[in-house]
Amino acid sequence: MRLFKLRGGVHPEARKADSSERPIRPLPLPQRLFVPLQQHIGAPARPAVRVGETVRAGQLVGAGQGSVTAPVHAPASGIVVAIGDHPAPHPSGLPVATVTIEPDGDDRWFEYEVAADPFALAPEDIAARAGAAGIVGLGGAAFPSAVKLDASRRSGVDTLIINGGECEPYLTCDDRIMRERAAEIVTGIRLIQRAVGARHAIVGIEDNKPEALAAMRAAAAATEVRIRAVPAMYPMGWEKQMIQALLGREVPAEGRSADIGVLVHNVATAWAVQQALCRGRPLVSRIVTVSGGAVAQPCNLEVPIGTPVQALFDACGGFLSTPARLVLGGPMMGHQLAHTGVPVVKGTSGVLALTQAEIGRAAPAPCIRCSSCVRACPVGLLPLEMAARVRADDLAGAVALGLKDCIGCGSCSYVCPSGIPLVHFFSYAKGELAAQARSKAKQEATRKLAAERSARMERIAREREEAAAARKAAKAAKEAAARAAEQAEATA
Amino acid sequence: MIAAILSLTVIGTSLGLVLGLAARFFRVEGNPLVEELEALLPGSQCGQCGYPGCTGAAQALADGSAPLTLCPPGGRALVAALAARLGVEADLSGVKDAVPSIAEVREELCIGCTRCYKVCPTDAVLGAAKHLHAVFREACTACGSCVDVCPTEAILLRPLAPSLQSWGWGRPGQPSLADNEGRLAA
Structure with a gap:
């Protein structure tokens, strides 16, 4: 089977060898776990425990609410010491509702019922169990997996693509999990395939991970799951790029991959599905890459969700030098960390401590219209033109040029010889668009409330008049009756 | 006396009929623009613009006697929408969205x-x-x-304190307010 031609993309220095050759190590439990109730896209979970309560590992601490949501489980057995705000692993560092657990080190697990043969379960049952285990997309987007599985089953998909691209520099967590846990991943893939009724399942892995390719090929040999090598480039791990490379199908503008009958999941998500269905273990830990020039021993750690980032750096021998920048996620799409007290969440693929030499970039210069960004854009947009419109506050103009299709991969900023923060302009513009949409929704709601109020006021006034009229009539009738009685008495 | 009552009744009825028909056939159409503009306005009749409710404000906008920036709760989005409807250039630089x-x-x-x-x-x-x-x-x-x-x-x-839901990236080159406050709180 041939591979298809791709648009755009860049080739940043991979720098993966630092962490890819050491096996995954489990991180010891920290003193406290800060488990945010919102680690996914959608509605936050509602606390399901109380302060002072003893929980077991895997026990539900936050119940999902709403249609797009995911539950949250305790990563270790211990005592709930607080439920309140804690800084979120988010560029703003704003607080998020968090359940704080003090582990007791007993390693007592909450036992969930495990099906004797998970492949005998009904497809909707597989999706429901994955949802109850709190599984979200582990590639970084953290979209609740059960919602994706249900929607795909209903709309019908013919191909399941498992994304082993991992195109971000430094990150090797997917590489390591494929090398070490290939058999579990393949089982997870087959379970997902059954849950959505897809005919084909293809794993796409970048060709700069030969060991992972070999391990996955060996594990998938006796199954229908196909393993394909794709060229190493950024952003290969973007799902639409992966679909284009493997199937040659393009997802329509502002559309989803399900529109063309494809479902994409990450390799680590497939592993989490296998853990949930075959072992009854909810998603309470994940593999995180700790790397960067300032880290003494870069490696991959299996980290309980809620562990403060500082504990990860400590486990890797601390810092060689004071890091110039701390990054959560990859260097291309990740974001700067406010401080190291924020917890690791389900969507955290890596934490990087970069030196000044690794981030150095001059102050932005004017655009020379070289169009390097146009060639680099994997979506086929015109970043220089969009940025000019955003700069002039012409959001409608930027949207007409395809702002909503921008995936924020940062390829344009990476290649810009003038060092213009192009992707920052687009993130800012997307935020403004979201704010406008919110204020419009609020205006609609206000109009409805005001209309309801004026209708009620009219009704009250009318009812008051009617009541007054009725009282008057009753009084008149009473007087008439009294008069009639008097007359009757007089005549008698 | 009966003739007087009858003639007055007939005169009253016929004049009333003429007036009623005239009101229907010679009705002055309200300016449809006013209704459209009113639909754009928030409709909460809060009176912050100084006009009696959103209808009054829409009337003033249609007459051109009020600036596009009259509605504080509407913010920049409303100014842009009004400018688009009225076909005029709006200077958005002076308009600040009220702090929520x-x-x-x-x-x-x-x-x-x-x-x-x-x-x-x-x-x-x-x-x-x-x-x-x-x-x-x-x-x-x-x-x-x-x-x-x-x-x-x-x-x-x-x-309102910025929340994770309302936070957005600041303009390149100028750190956003929310960003700074978030760091301080953390």
Whole structure:
């Protein structure tokens, strides 16, 4: 089977060898776990425990609410010491509702019922169990997996693509999990395939991970799951790029991959599905890459969700030098960390401590219209033109040029010889668009409330008049009756 | 006498009929632009623009006697929408979106007089006589009507703290306010 031609993309220095050759190590439990109730896209979970309560590992601490949501489980057995705000692993560092657990080190697990043969379960049952285990997309987007599985089953998909691209520099967590846990991943893939009724399942892995390719090929040999090598480039791990490379199908503008009958999941998500269905273990830990020039021993750690980032750096021998920048996620799409007290969440693929030499970039210069960004854009947009419109506050103009299709991969900023923060302009513009949409929704709601109020006021006034009229009539009738009685008495 | 009553009745009826028909056939169409503009406005009749409710404001906008920037709750989005409808260039640079705020009741001062909930245009105040009042965050538009009527200054507008849902990246080159505040809080 041939591979298809791709648009755009860049080739940043991979720098993966630092962490890819050491096996995954489990991180010891920290003193406290800060488990945010919102680690996914959608509605936050509602606390399901109380302060002072003893929980077991895997026990539900936050119940999902709403249609797009995911539950949250305790990563270790211990005592709930607080439920309140804690800084979120988010560029703003704003607080998020968090359940704080003090582990007791007993390693007592909450036992969930495990099906004797998970492949005998009904497809909707597989999706429901994955949802109850709190599984979200582990590639970084953290979209609740059960919602994706249900929607795909209903709309019908013919191909399941498992994304082993991992195109971000430094990150090797997917590489390591494929090398070490290939058999579990393949089982997870087959379970997902059954849950959505897809005919084909293809794993796409970048060709700069030969060991992972070999391990996955060996594990998938006796199954229908196909393993394909794709060229190493950024952003290969973007799902639409992966679909284009493997199937040659393009997802329509502002559309989803399900529109063309494809479902994409990450390799680590497939592993989490296998853990949930075959072992009854909810998603309470994940593999995180700790790397960067300032880290003494870069490696991959299996980290309980809620562990403060500082504990990860400590486990890797601390810092060689004071890091110039701390990054959560990859260097291309990740974001700067406010401080190291924020917890690791389900969507955290890596934490990087970069030196000044690794981030150095001059102050932005004017655009020379070289169009390097146009060639680099994997979506086929015109970043220089969009940025000019955003700069002039012409959001409608930027949207007409395809702002909503921008995936924020940062390829344009990476290649810009003038060092213009192009992707920052687009993130800012997307935020403004979201704010406008919110204020419009609020205006609609206000109009409805005001209309309801004026209708009620009219009704009250009318009812008051009617009541007054009725009282008057009753009084008149009473007087008439009294008069009639008097007359009757007089005549008698 | 009967002839007089009859003739007056006939004259009255026929004149009334003529007037009624005239009212129907010679009706002056209201300016349709006013209705369209009113549909764009928030419709909470808060009166912050100085006109009697959103209809008055729409009328003034259609006449051209009011600036496009008259509606504080509408913010920049509304100015842009009005400019597009009226086909004029709007200078958005001077328009600041009002800092999102909500009304807040200071519990120690509230005497439960119910005045605020009677004037609230969006039913955002909950309360009963001699009971503490409270404000629904989602319904409050920070129009300030309640602040004006409170006899004990127990209600005031408080800027909303940025949340994870409302946070957005600042303009390149200038750190966003939310960003700084978030760092400080953390």
